[in-house]
Amino acid sequence: MPRFYVEGPLAAGHTLSLPDDVVRHVQVLRLSTGDAITLFDGTGGEYHGELVDIAKRTALVRIDTHSGREAEPPYRVTLAQGVAGGDKMDWLIEKTVELGVAGIAPLTAERGVVRLAGERALRRQAHWQALVRAACEQCGRNRVPEVAPPRDLSAWLADLPAASDGDLRLLLSPRAEVTFDALPVEPPRGHVTLVIGPEAGFSPKEERDIVDAGFSSLGLGPRVLRTETAGIAVLAALAARWGGW
Secondary structure, rough: OOOEEEEOOOOOOOOEOOOOOHHHHHOOOOOOOOOOEEEEEEOOEEEEEEEEEOOOOOEEEEEEEEEEOOOOOOOEEEEEEEEOOOOOHHHHHHHHOOOOOOOOEEEEEEOOOOOOOHHHHHHHHHHHHHHHHHHHHHHHOOOOOOOOEEEHHHHHHHHHOOOOOOOEEEOOOOOEEEEEEOOOOOOOEEEEEEOOOOOOOHHHHHHHHHHHOOOOOOOOOOOOOOHHHHHHHHHHHHHHHHHOO
């Protein structure tokens, strides 16, 4: 059944005029009056309805029922990712959403090839948030992760709140002494924050600053993964370890 994100609030028993971007998607999929669709607004659960009218620029859906179905893992991971160049960041965001990430914080670093500020940063954030919504439509998630505004690593660390009991903070590093096998077998009670550098990695000073902020340095083994591979590999491994599939 086709799934579409619509800014809420949604409610069973209402007839809704779909937003322009969803109307275009409905037309691309060649949906017709009477076809069943699913809508979600990111706050949890989903709504099942039926298209009751389709015109050139508009479409109406009758919302019939609400389902509390969720597809979230039993833990929450925020990925603080050094911004990668080209299409790598787009691909990485899409795949980490499919793997259950709860939030994404794009970071600029000393060795990063991408510099984002001002209007350009806001445009990239909006673009990435649209990718997140599309990934949720595809993979069946009804909770939409938030992409934070891109920030410099030092500013992000300065504003990071103190860790609560049960939180787990990890820095992925090829120089780490702690291996993946040392992580808890059960999902942590608190929030997990995973920090990964850009293509050239973090500088030694940046790694020290991250560790000083309460992060444990974590390694995945003898092979050094590309930045666009690392987050996906860790999230898949955590899903296998903590029951996120």
